[in-house]
Amino acid sequence: MRVLLTGSSGWLGRFLKPRLEEVGHHVIGLDPMPGRPTDIVGSVSDRAFVDRLFSEHRFEGVIHAGALHKPDIIRYPRQRFIDVNVTGTLNLLEAAVANGTSSFVFTSTTSLMITQAIRDETATETVWLDEASGPLTPRNIYGMTKRAAEEMCRLIHLDQRLPTIILRTARFFPEEDDTHRELAGENMKANEFLNRRLTVEDCADAHIAALTKASTIGFGNYIVSAPPPFGREACAALKADPISVIARCFPDAPAIFAERGWHLPRSIGRVYDPSALERDLGFRCQTDFGRVLAAMRENAPLPFAHDDLYVSPNETLARELD
Template sequence: MRVLLTGSSGWLGRFLAPALRTAGHTVTGLDLAPGPETHVVGNVSDRRVVDRAMGLGIDAVIHTAALHKPDIARYPVQAFVDVNVTGTLNLLEAARKAGHDRFVMTSTTSLMISEAIRREDTPEVIWLDERTGPLAPRNIYGVTKLAAEGLCRLHAAEHGLPCVVLRTSRFFPEDDDTHRRPSGENLKAIELLHRRLTVEDAAAAHVRALEKAPELGFGLYIASAPTPFAREDAARLKRDAAALIRERFPDAEAQFAARGWELPKSLGRVYDAGLAERELGWRARTDFAAVLAALRDGAQLPFAHDPAYTSPLIKGR
């Protein structure tokens, strides 16, 4: 299948393009920034650019291009609307016109986080799945990604274009600028318990969504590493997460301490990716147990951590 991959120069794109080729697909990359996986340089908000890319002979679209939360400090609100909403509409309309039978869009769990959820001041951990709502995104990034999801849903319902939307949890390699302690690799390891997946697993989820889209018609799924916790753990996770982690993973504290890490005292939210496993047949390969295995063996950690990572879009400015 000939796949148009938007965002091909980005962090996900550089892993998704080879994953698609391994699955037997031909990839045409479209991105605003040049890169080794990018064949068409331009903005998805420009319909002429989209049509030019489609004219290269395309059978399906995987749309990962977007302005993200860190871009809020660099771009005006209108740019988010142009790229995340108009760009998605341009691609959907072009795919429908071309008679495609599948469309996959990368969304984000961030749009599920209202200001109230962000505060995490409830007595129990907040359990988040596809039924969570009503949604009240707290910034322009979330607002525009929610609108883009709606466009996908509308094109599936009104025009019969099968669409799968993946709300991915965190997979960025850089440090989180909102967390002081724990931070870095320690934080990423903890997040694999409840709000992170590897970029390789994110890529695999997109490949699987591409395969399943015609069968589903429309599907919306959280893509995150499988949590070892259940809803019944909500109060304990908020009250004393470290104790529960020690119960489930008896050597976790010792393995963390040997590296100078600490276990979390409390967790505020958990992303549940169970629906993706049941309906898409996708489950992240890397989880918290994989981190502990690497620590025991003195092996490389199974996730990317690069504090110096800079988006190709920023580098080109």
């Protein structure tokens, strides 16, 4: 399949492009910033450019992973988020329809599901989040524009029958979190595999599964995250005493974490449920908390990336524009 991959210079793109090629796709990488996986430098917000690109390459599939992200809020005005995340998505969708593209995959985010109340953990129980959760009231311009782009995908599918799958990805970035300070580095990332993280490798493979299944499914919106080791029935206990819940699943976890001087979460405010992705697409993340703990138990390398010096292409571009 001839595939357009946007955001090819980004963290996901550098893993996704070679994995697509390994399974036989011919991939054109597009990004505003040059990079090894990027074949064409340009912006999806430029409609004439997008139309020319589709006319020249006749893409059979599109994976739209390019976007401005939450850390970019301090670097770019709101209008730029609308230009890239909303208008850019519409440009790609309409070009895909005009050129007979058979599969469209849109990389969205679980962030748009998080209200300020969920972020502040005001609920008395852990909030269990699946595709039916709502109402959705994104708390910043990033979430708002990704939500608008999701609705654009839905509308174009309804009007034009473009096979489209939306993937609401949980966290997979390698750098430090830009808002939470109670834990840092690998400890925080390891904890997040309980409820809100996946590896970039699993994220890439989920996109390939979506590209393959889009024409069969027609339209779908799915959470992509490592499967939690507990069920919805644990929500009350997860908020009050998560360490006890974790220890019931993994009896040696508290001791293993203590040996490293690490801390298990003192509270879990939300859990992402990726079971619909496994049900409909047959895809399940390979790396979960159990695998993370097994690596710790064996003093093996941790099965996820952490790089507190990572600089995103969007940050690099912003610096160049200053």
